[in-house]
Amino acid sequence: MSQTQVPEPLVTSEATHGEPLVSVENLTKHFPVRRGIIFQRQVAAVQAVQDVTFSIYPGETLGLVGESGCGKSTTARLIARLLNPTSGRIVFDGQDITKLSSRRMRPFRRDIQMIFQDPYASLNPRQSVGQIIGAPFAIHHTEGDTRKRVRDLMDRVGLNPEHYNRYPHEFSGGQRQRIGVARALALRPKLIICDEPVSALDVSIQAQILNLLEDLQDEFNLTYLFISHDLGVVRHISDRIAVMYLGHLVELATADELYERPRHPYTAALLSAVPKGRAGARVTNRIVLQGDVPSPVNPPSGCPFHPRCPKARLVGNGEVPENCRNELPPLGEVETNHVAACWYPLEPGEELERMAHA
Amino acid sequence: MGQTASDAIVAAEHGAVVEQEGVRGRSPWQLFWYRFRQDKLALTGLIIIVLLGVLAAIAPLISHGIVHHGPNQLFSNTMLTQGGIPKGPNGQFWFGADSAGRDLFVRVLYGTQTSLEVAVIATGFAVLIGTVIGLIAGYFGGAIDTLLSRTMDVVLSMPLLLFAIGIVAACSTTIQGCPIGPLHLTPGLPIVIFVIALFSWPYIGRIVRGNTLSLAQKEFVEAARSLGASNARIMFREIFPNLVAPILVYSSLIVPSNIIFEASLSYLGLGVPQSIPSWGRELSDASDWFTVAWWMLVFPGFFLVLTTLSFNLLGDGLRDALDPRTGR
Numbered sequence: 001m002s003q004t005q006v007p008e009p010l011v012t013s014e015a016t017h018g019e020p021l022v023s024v025e026n027l028t029k030h031f032p033v034r035r036g037i038i039f040q041r042q043v044a045a046v047q048a049v050q051d052v053t054f055s056i057y058p059g060e061t062l063g064l065v066g067e068s069g070c071g072k073s074t075t076a077r078l079i080a081r082l083l084n085p086t087s088g089r090i091v092f093d094g095q096d097i098t099k100l101s102s103r104r105m106r107p108f109r110r111d112i113q114m115i116f117q118d119p120y121a122s123l124n125p126r127q128s129v130g131q132i133i134g135a136p137f138a139i140h141h142t143e144g145d146t147r148k149r150v151r152d153l154m155d156r157v158g159l160n161p162e163h164y165n166r167y168p169h170e171f172s173g174g175q176r177q178r179i180g181v182a183r184a185l186a187l188r189p190k191l192i193i194c195d196e197p198v199s200a201l202d203v204s205i206q207a208q209i210l211n212l213l214e215d216l217q218d219e220f221n222l223t224y225l226f227i228s229h230d231l232g233v234v235r236h237i238s239d240r241i242a243v244m245y246l247g248h249l250v251e252l253a254t255a256d257e258l259y260e261r262p263r264h265p266y267t268a269a270l271l272s273a274v275p276k277g278r279a280g281a282r283v284t285n286r287i288v289l290q291g292d293v294p295s296p297v298n299p300p301s302g303c304p305f306h307p308r309c310p311k312a313r314l315v316g317n318g319e320v321p322e323n324c325r326n327e328l329p330p331l332g333e334v335e336t337n338h339v340a341a342c343w344y345p346l347e348p349g350e351e352l353e354r355m356a357h358a
Numbered sequence: 359m360g361q362t363a364s365d366a367i368v369a370a371e372h373g374a375v376v377e378q379e380g381v382r383g384r385s386p387w388q389l390f391w392y393r394f395r396q397d398k399l400a401l402t403g404l405i406i407i408v409l410l411g412v413l414a415a416i417a418p419l420i421s422h423g424i425v426h427h428g429p430n431q432l433f434s435n436t437m438l439t440q441g442g443i444p445k446g447p448n449g450q451f452w453f454g455a456d457s458a459g460r461d462l463f464v465r466v467l468y469g470t471q472t473s474l475e476v477a478v479i480a481t482g483f484a485v486l487i488g489t490v491i492g493l494i495a496g497y498f499g500g501a502i503d504t505l506l507s508r509t510m511d512v513v514l515s516m517p518l519l520l521f522a523i524g525i526v527a528a529c530s531t532t533i534q535g536c537p538i539g540p541l542h543l544t545p546g547l548p549i550v551i552f553v554i555a556l557f558s559w560p561y562i563g564r565i566v567r568g569n570t571l572s573l574a575q576k577e578f579v580e581a582a583r584s585l586g587a588s589n590a591r592i593m594f595r596e597i598f599p600n601l602v603a604p605i606l607v608y609s610s611l612i613v614p615s616n617i618i619f620e621a622s623l624s625y626l627g628l629g630v631p632q633s634i635p636s637w638g639r640e641l642s643d644a645s646d647w648f649t650v651a652w653w654m655l656v657f658p659g660f661f662l663v664l665t666t667l668s669f670n671l672l673g674d675g676l677r678d679a680l681d682p683r684t685g686r
Contacts, residue, residue: 077580080584082580082583082584106586109585109586110586112584113584113585114581116577116581117577118577121576121578122577122578123578124578124582124596124600125386125600126599126600127599128385135582135585136585139582139586139587139591140585140586165385167386169386180581
């Protein structure tokens with residue numbers, strides 16, 4: 001089942017240099033499905049993340065996209081060690097953190113922080129802003145004037161430091177997300193995992209938060225793993241983008257390359273679904289995928305995308321080819337700096353729209 | 359401040375930002391107090407409870423300083439007829455006399471002390487045990503949760519009064535009572551408080567467990583964990599503050615049922631000893647006499663109803679004020 005190891009670096013951009021800050025190797029997470037009241041037995045497993053390998057380089061932003069339930073948030077939580085992987089390795093800053101106990105993990109917690117999707121759920125309603133942003137200092141027993149540091153942080157993320165004693169319910173969604181950013185920034189981490197940080201916000205507010213994240217990245221030399229299902233947002237902020245489908249990493253390329261020349265049929269379908277905002281934009285036929293995302297409890301054999309893949313049907317003249325049905329395509333280099341897991345990757349410029357109806 | 363304050367509340371409740379000058383930030387507790395004050399019934403309940411508390415506290419002062427009767431002082435000559443029937447209320451004996459010729463007013467006054475003491479202390483223990491066990495069960499889940507939750511189910515499934523009677527009776531045979539580990543359950547108040555706490559903690563435990571289960575899934579708990587917070591910190595600093603509201607509501611609703619519980623035990627002659635006045639015992643006494651001495655039934659009964667009603671009103675008001683989303 002193990003994928004062919006693609007030589008490092010997998011895909012580079014101007015932002016990737018030096019040793020990777022984080023590498024995940026063959027990362028897999030299965031959630032057991034149990035039955036029974038007292039004597040529980042495992043009847044199945046939700047295969048949330050399946051054999052995912054990628055690296056994040058210092059100072060870059062790696063975007064991670066895919067539809068709901070494709071395992072992107074699980075991947076984030078695995079890297080933050082909020083979940084324990086079923087198998088695979090996570091290497092952070094040269095050290096294997098896959099199996100560290102929570103005590104041994106503590107020093108790394110300072111370097112890996114998270115920004116959460118829902119700014120209403122991610123802040124404790126019973127704590128004041130000062131307590132929330134000050135929590136990282138309290139937990140790690142840092143020396144110095146916590147109050148002043150919190151005020152500085154609030155100022156830096158665009159909050160009024162005088163609101164130190166206010167409670168989360170007194171802030172708008174955008175301001176709450178700024179509180180979340182300040183908390184993530186408090187310990188000057190190396191990596192910030194942004195789990196759909198703007199998905200719950202108004203479009204007008206999204207841009208403000210994205211700009212804030214970009215400014216902070218420049219100022220503090222932060223590395224981001226940026227998760228989103230909003231392709232426009234991801235393209236704007238990312239240096240490289242990874243695409244996930246049903247727990248598998250299906251394509252990884254630099255942002256522009258991926259958007260201009262998607263090679264995996266799934267990526268192409270995903271991109272064709274982005275509404276074109278320009279007046280007079282070329283009216284494109286969307287690739288409408290047939291059927292639903294298969295259940296991760298019982299994923300399809302072979303390529304996870306084969307039951308819905310328009311390209312596979314085209315190649316096999318209406319029938320899905322043998323190797324798509326039976327063999328998992330490895331993540332292979334389709335050209336320099338561009339990898340995709342597909343037996344029949346699209347050629348640059350190949351139009352899939354019509355194929356969908358072929 | 360009046361108008362501005364209500365504006366701030368409205369704005370805050372809609373999640374809007376309050377940015378105007380002169381509007382102060384409000385903690386969740388300030389918001390709670392603002393809403394609670396609007397509920398006249400609950401406020402009445404609170405005032406009555408406070409008054410009863412004060413009455414109980416100054417019972418010795420009233421009995422010795424104003425009416426000059428002790429709780430166990432017998433007035434067989436003045437307050438009992440030739441045939442031994444107690445006499446009704448008069449200027450000296452406001453609530454009349456009981457079957458032994460004691461001042462019923464003083465008895466009822468001291469009964470307030472007993473009832474509140476037993477109910478509040480027993481509820482306190484129940485809340486303490488229930489909160490800790492519920493938090494542990496809900497937070498850790500798995501086998502620990504199964505074990506603790508089933509224990510709660512077992513306790514709740516026991517025929518309460520039967521077990522209570524059994525335990526109290528068994529532990530009241532000797533003066534030493536039942537020494538259970540560090541607990542010395544001597545007959546009288548300690549054993550009554552123990553029994554009541556024993557049968558009421560699972561109510562709090564279940565509520566706390568259920569709330570903890572949902573709170574533990576919240577992103578702010580995940581955020582705390584990603585910061586490296588310990589389990590103890592997450593349980594007591596992140597989750598517990600969110601449990602205070604439901605705990606407060608349910609304990610204020612358990613207090614009246616514990617008052618009734620104590621009264622029931624005393625009514626059956628198993629509660630507090632004879633020398634300590636108790637509403638339950640007064641009522642039990644009255645059951646033989648109320649056809650000729652209505653006051654013996656009415657006064658202790660009225661106080662019992664008043665107290666439990668006040669606590670129930672307070673509990674309802676607390677629930678409405680603490681969680682405005684649940685309608686009546």
